[in-house]
């Protein structure tokens with residue numbers, strides 16, 4: 001068994017921290033060969049405006065940026081190629 005770092009979980013829309021026990025909605029979006037996950041609190045997930053592809057890109061990048069700036073740059077370039 002390998003040790004896995006816990007994901008930094010917060011709503012990728014309103015940035016509310018999704019702490020232990022709080023309900024949230026995990027989604028992912030496909031761009032070419034890649035799949036990018038993002039997480040929304042239930043309030044933001046129920047907002048239909050957040051289904052728009054341009055919004056989803058914002059969520060994916062925000063989430064990537066929480067891991068590291070390098071990862072955000074990498075994800076941004078994939079999104080640009082697959083736009």
Ligand SMILES: [Zn+2]
Pocket residue numbers: 011012013014015016040041042043044045
């Ligand atoms: Zn939210």
